[in-house]
Amino acid sequence: MATTVDSIGALAERIRAGSQVSLARGLTLVESRSDAASELLAEIWKDSGRAHVVGITGPAGSGKSTLVTAMAQEYVARGKRVAILAVDPSSAYSGGAILGDRIRMTALAGRQDIYIRSMASRGATGGLSRAVLDGIVLLDAAGFDVVILETVGVGQAEVDVISVAHTVVVVSVPGLGDDIQAIKAGLIEIADIHVVNKADRPGADLTVKQLRESLRLSHRQPHQWNVPIQKTTASTGEGVADLLDQTAEHRSWMSNHGGLREVERRNAATRIRWAAEALMAERLRPGYRGFDDAVDALIARTEEPRQAAARLLTAMSVDPTDINGRGNQ
Amino acid sequence: MATTVDSIGALAERIRAGSQVSLARGLTLVESRSDAASELLAEIWKDSGRAHVVGITGPAGSGKSTLVTAMAQEYVARGKRVAILAVDPSSAYSGGAILGDRIRMTALAGRQDIYIRSMASRGATGGLSRAVLDGIVLLDAAGFDVVILETVGVGQAEVDVISVAHTVVVVSVPGLGDDIQAIKAGLIEIADIHVVNKADRPGADLTVKQLRESLRLSHRQPHQWNVPIQKTTASTGEGVADLLDQTAEHRSWMSNHGGLREVERRNAATRIRWAAEALMAERLRPGYRGFDDAVDALIARTEEPRQAAARLLTAMSVDPTDINGRGNQ
Known part of the structure; x- marks a missing residue:
């Protein structure tokens, strides 16, 4: 695959213009962590920074995919363009499993205002986190108003990935038992919005009550965002519009209280x-x-190692023609 | 603990002068990966580079500690000063276990020409590898002619650690069965000298034969060092003098064939x-x-991320008064 600076420039241009084929190619470059990916990112960086990144996490069986589908449809109904980035840090390459989930999203396929992409860990989790952060830049530059970042499963890797989002939605479901409550404890810290999905099932109110108790125990600071607990039934769409209102409200609150800038600073x-x-x-x-x-x-x-290292770092050229490591080599 | 540049300079001076108390303090700094460790390394770097680093690895039960004790005594008998650095990458902090082994080394305690130190992984394996590499610099600068780097157990972490040695000795033992042969297969690549220890046991010749076969299958290049297989009985000292001759011969061969420089370049x-x-x-x-x-x-x-990174790296001062991160901060 010839990826000269020229063709990367052309690829960036086509991504900006909204070509989903070019976007897919760009995301594949980003996933493969090639030099071309760095060039593409450099090229397209200035066009990013507008999208609202909404992270969705929660245990298997909580109906995340159905919820994400319903959210995407509601965003589109509100005139937004939506990208869904589904990541699976826990498996080396479970593209199949994620794609299986995606079958439920066929309702969303073939539309210009919705884009769906899976990413799985092809080795180190750090590599995936980086591909996700870079992938968001591409989706953002491609003009999507909302990027929904969905994780499969819950764990430290998922928390690392999801923490790049502006708004983190943690999904629970009634009747998964006390084990799940323990897992949630680890997610309480990062949730901006709690969702109790499958709220038509028995026990939904108990789950809401348990979450409220967990929030009370998490000792949040005063003058902080007041984390809402939203009941949804994703399969019927019940509560999804309210959830979208809450994500918009959270973004607005974050914007007014410096939180958005804090996330941007951390990501930068x-x-x-x-x-x-x-x-x-x-x-x-x-x-x-x-x-x-x-x-x-x-x-x-x-010379001693630290001197040598400092000298080499200092000597690193900022000449843009050299910036990709094309030294006199 | 006050560790100003002055006191680090004084510590370096005392280590050079042969103070084992100061050496122990320096190694503790190196293990803790403090800023003071970097200063100490910078200070003492120019005094290192003379010691012969001999790595010893092999499975549990192969009698490594006894062999190392016997080797150290033989080195001393030949007028050398010897340091033993025993590392355990497999356990978070098994100082106790290693020290238990070290009890067998009480024969070596309290002597100016022998120094014994254990290091265990206090977290990341990378941290231990770095502490080991830095520790060797201190022992080298303290005037030890030979640093014996002994690992507990066999595995990738041990291979990583041991590969900083100039001469790698892999210890086998008769009668540990076929499982062990499989483990050895991973060590065949890095062995400069094979030892069959406890050679007074039945099966020693079979083990030698198996090792010879493994070596034959490992497709070594022509004009390479011809890996010897040495039988020892560490408990009686049998074969240990021959083993020392072989380590010396290997060092000499490496020196004449650029191998020593290759190890030094890799470590640098x-x-x-x-x-x-x-x-x-x-x-x-x-x-x-x-x-x-x-x-x-x-x-x-x-600015895009790569530009920003290149600019920041370039701006890193080499002013020695600033080199420890004491910016205008």
Whole structure:
């Protein structure tokens, strides 16, 4: 696949113009963590920053996919363009499993105002987190107003992924027993909105009560966002409009209270660190300009490791034609 | 604990002068990965680079500790100063277990020409590898001619740790069955010398034969070091003098064939990367000079992540008074 700077520029242009084929190709580059992905991100970065990123997490069986489908339909009814990014950090490559879930979303297929994409961990969780953060930039630049970030399952990896969202929705369901309450305890900290889905089942009010109790025990600061608990029945659409109102209200609250900027700052800091790590991995290796000399200086004891590292980092050119590691190599 | 640059300089001086108390304190700093450790390493780096680092690995029950004790005594008999660094990457903190083994080494205690130290993983394996590599620098600078790097158990973490050695000795033992042969297969690649310890037991010759077959199957290149298989009975000292001759011969061969330099280059490259990561972790964080501005520029879309990262790395001062992250912060 020829990915020169020119063709990357053209790809970025087509993504901006709304081509879903180009978007899919861009997301595949981002997933593969190729050099071309860095170029694409650099190219398209300035067009991002407008989308509302809504994270949805919760245990298996809580009906997340159905809820996400219903939310997407409601967003579209409100004139929004919606992208769904479904991530599975727990499996090495469970594309199949996620895609199975996606079959329920066929109602959404083939529409210009809805885009659905799965991402699974192809190795390190860190790699997936980075692909997700970069993927959001592409979807954002492609003009989607809302990016729904859905995780499969609950765990630390999911929490890491979901924490890049502006608004985190945690889905519970009645009757999953006390075990689930324990899991939720770990999610209480990150929930901006609690949903009790399948609210037509017996026990929904008990689940609401348990969640309210957990929230009370979580010692939230005063003047913080007051986390709502919303009952939904995703299969009928009951409560979904209210949920969308709450996500909009949360975004507005965040915007007025500096919270949105806080999330953006955290994500920006992460992106800078990752970009720095990538630059280092490219350049602090045998054969790259200056590195071999630094190794020799270390062995000759004319320089110590920290000096050598600082000197090499300082020598990293910001010349844009060199920025992809195309040194005199 | 006050660790100013002055006191670190004094500590380095005392380590150079051979103080085992100061050496122990230095190794504790290195294990704790404190800023003071970086300063100490920078201070003492130029005094290192002379010791022969001999790695010893092999399964539990192969008599490694007894062998290491016998080797140390033989080195001392030959007028060498010997340090033993015993590492356990497999347990979070099994200092006790290693120290239990060390009781067998009481024969070596209280002598100026022998030093024994255990290191266990206090978290990430990478942290231990780094502590080991730094620890070797301290022992080397303290004037030990030989550093014996002993691992507990066999596994990828042990292979990572042991690969910093100039000469890798893999210990086998007769009668541990076929399972062990499979484990050895993973070690065949890294062994410079094979030892069949407890060679007075039945089956020693069979083990030698199996090792020879494994070596034959490992497709080593021509003109490579010809890996010897040495039988020892560490408890009586039988074969230990021959083993020492072989380590010396290996070092000499490595020196003449560029292998020693290759190990040094690999270790130096690792040290530079780690130092760069440490510098980055210090400086790519909120509050540090320039970082917050870069985060703002990213959010304002006036800069993309890779540009921001390259600019921040380039701006890293090499001013030695600033090198520990003491920016205008």
